Amino acid sequence: MNYTKEQRCSETFMDGWQRRQCMKGAVITRDNKPYCGIHDPEYIEKKNEKSRQKYERELNLRVAERVRELNLRVAERIAGESCHKINPDNPRAVAESIGDMYNVLKRCFTYLEALNQTVYPSPLKLREDISKVLAKVEDK
Numbered sequence: 001m002n003y004t005k006e007q008r009c010s011e012t013f014m015d016g017w018q019r020r021q022c023m024k025g026a027v028i029t030r031d032n033k034p035y036c037g038i039h040d041p042e043y044i045e046k047k048n049e050k051s052r053q054k055y056e057r058e059l060n061l062r063v064a065e066r067v068r069e070l071n072l073r074v075a076e077r078i079a080g081e082s083c084h085k086i087n088p089d090n091p092r093a094v095a096e097s098i099g100d101m102y103n104v105l106k107r108c109f110t111y112l113e114a115l116n117q118t119v120y121p122s123p124l125k126l127r128e129d130i131s132k133v134l135a136k137v138e139d140k
């Protein structure tokens with residue numbers, strides 16, 4: 001369908017060396033200017049906002065993934081160094097025991113929590129130390 005210049009969308013764009021007016025019929029008026037559906041400034045703004053939000057979500061996911069990878073690398077290095085300090089001849093044995101050490105520590109903590117703390121002052125210090133280690137391991 002052909003529209004008169006006044007019935008058409010007011011958006012213009014370069015076509016080679018010439019500036020041309022959009023050929024589509026106007027369906028909405030913004031700031032006293034007619035626009036077709038795809039050149040409606042509010043439609044364009046909504047579309048751009050959606051794109052920005054999608055880009056931000058994707059960027060945040062990529063950043064979070066990168067941070068996770070870096071934290072893992074740092075943790076591996078620290079774990080390797082710590083295992084070597086504990087058992088320089090066999091750091092791998094220490095690494096393979098980390099899960100067991102953690103579980104035993106948790107059981108000790110639970111046990112000491114159940115003790116009458118006023119009668120056994122020395123376990124209190126142990127309990128405090130275990131609590132600190134558990135907090136560090138559990139990142140609390």
Ligand SMILES: [Zn+2]
Nearest residue numbers: 009022036039
């Ligand atoms: Zn248009």
